[in-house]
Amino acid sequence: KRISVAEAFLGVDAILNIMLNVTDSDNGLVVYDKMITRRVMAELPFMATENIIMDACEKGG
Known part of the structure; x- marks a missing residue:
């Protein structure tokens, strides 16, 4: 313990x-909107297809 x-x-x-x-x-939380947008857009295809791939795997395909 x-x-x-x-x-x-x-x-x-x-x-x-x-x-x-x-x-x-001084300013609290700093948020870089352009960087967030760029990273999300780079990952978007993978996020969009993740559930499709998981469903296909569950069905044996």
Whole structure:
């Protein structure tokens, strides 16, 4: 139990460090709309076909 409590604190510390890297202390959360759009558009074909492929696999095809 002692080890898991220490690991939980290390996990929370890592999450808070990531949060500090993502947020800007002056302006709050910084969102890059163009980057998000570019990444979503790059992944869109895979997201659109994922359910089709899973259904085909369930049916044995």
